[in-house]
Amino acid sequence: MTTVNYNLCECTEAEYDRVKRPLWTKLAYNSRRLYRCSNCSALLLVQPDDIEDALQRQRASRSFPIPRGGHGAEAQTA
């Protein structure tokens, strides 16, 4: 049986393809749509708004790279 996630995965470089919904998802979650993450292949049963938000976050983080890395101390001037 396929595992379906009810929250977005945390991929930062992903696309989400619409997947044809099984009937039960229409009955149980009428406002959600089924997507597949192109990066981790997770099936995501989420609101379309959530997908839009995720894509916007991805675009934003590409435009304004968020420095990542665990060495927080380097940037601090005590």
Ligand SMILES: [Zn+2]
């Ligand atoms: Zn993913």
